[in-house]
Amino acid sequence: MLKIAVLVSGSGSNLQAIIDNIESGYLNCSIEAVISDKKDAYGIDRAKAKDIKTYILDRKQLGINISSEILKILDGKVDLIVLAGFLSILQGELLHVFKNKIINIHPALIPCFCGGGMYGMKVHEKAIEYGVKVSGCTVHFVDEGTDSGPIIIQKVVDVYSTDTAKDLQLRVLKQEHKALSEAIKYISDGRITIKGRKVLGI
């Protein structure tokens, strides 16, 4: 059974989707730890409600050392780290030890509206401003760059000319919940391999 850690910064609705998909039997994995870089993240409450081990790492206090703290907690304990709306940038040794074993979800169709610290609502504001007619979300492996690792899954939503950024966020979020669990399933099934920038098997 795949052992995973889920890292959150906010409400943790993607974490909840993973929990639900484990309980329904869709996902054959166990959540060994939930780590938040914000102490009041609601994702921590969701984890505690399911008796999952939780860790709070203050990113203001830890700064760039947050990655080595995460490594200390997870090294040898989990097979996969899932960033589910986790806003701190990971770097250093953690990325080497967990090479091709960290995945992230971005609320846009990479390479559109990504990089340069664009995350959360800002992504949807940019998409609305630009006037795109479709957007979506991307699950990708994490490497040294920002939103630059090999892409596992992309899911698409329509964008309407009457949409606010909030409307778009809610529509994309529904797809995020599906996409992240699908990606975990592909990995736990041993279905995918990485070749250069490409994720094969899908």
Add this chain to the structure above:
Amino acid sequence: MLKIAVLVSGSGSNLQAIIDNIESGYLNCSIEAVISDKKDAYGIDRAKAKDIKTYILDRKQLGINISSEILKILDGKVDLIVLAGFLSILQGELLHVFKNKIINIHPALIPCFCGGGMYGMKVHEKAIEYGVKVSGCTVHFVDEGTDSGPIIIQKVVDVYSTDTAKDLQLRVLKQEHKALSEAIKYISDGRITIKGRKVLGI
């Protein structure tokens, strides 16, 4: 009835889709002229087969004057200029006279894989190289920038890890044929308006 001109550089399969959609009654418009910037473009043969007036403008000979030549031919004659795989860059007076009356189709989901002279097969090669899991096409109004005008329609296709650029091109092309005619229909129905970068009504 909306009078249109279609500008081509290649095989003109998008032109053929427009012709077919006029003949089937889906589009209520007439093609007043087909202009090619290459003398051996097969799109010219397709137009001649339907007794549509054709013009060949040698872009090597005309250079940046191609826009004023197009303006001479079309000024006062058509309501909409449709770029259907037309590779010359339009500029100057033509863009003012036909402001918000020129549309283009790009074989990717703008703002991904666009700008910088990226067109045709090169777009699909970039998408395959990048490892995206979805791509598509975009119909947009033409302004002074490259692929930068307000977006009317975007259609999406899946990208598989086994795809070649050619596979992707053929899959996207099918959607181009639909998207371009849909955009012309929206315009001929008077359904859309432009506000800033946004196309309203869809």
